[in-house]
Amino acid sequence: MTSDVKMPLEDLLLCLDDLEYLVPSLAQIGSASLGHEERALExxxxxxxxxxxxxxxTMRNRLTLVLEAQLSKAEVERFDARMEKIETWKVRSTQ
Known part of the structure; x- marks a missing residue:
């Protein structure tokens, strides 16, 4: 995809607010001196x-709405195809 996409500043700032909350928080949990079970509970x-x-x-929805509003039909189809290829986390069986 080569199209430029514009995002309303407020939507961008809301996404960045959440990322600034999530990423450092996860880093703190990851670096805390916790045992495996304590970390899992935290x-x-x-x-x-x-x-x-x-x-x-909410972040995914904001970004998707911006993309779908500005991309051509062919670009949206390429975007959708790319998203479908993403492999999600696989939960390990505990049994």
């Missing part, structure tokens, strides 16, 4: 209390 608490999933979904 990550779980952060995900829930920090509304991590809502924040990430």
């Amino acid at each position: 990550l779980q608490r952060f995900a829930i209390e920090g509304n991590v999933f809502r924040r990430l979904a």
Whole structure:
């Protein structure tokens, strides 16, 4: 894709606000002197209390709306095809 995309400053700042909250917070949890189980519990608490999933979904939605509004149909199709190729995290079975 070679198109330039413009994003409203407020949307960009909202995404950056969330990233500035999420990335350093995760780094702090990762670097804390915690045992494996304690770290897992802290990550779980952060995900829930920090509304991590809502924040990430909102960022994805903002970015997608901006792209879909400005890209041509062919570019949107290339974007969609690229997104479909992304492999998601695989949960390990505990059984």
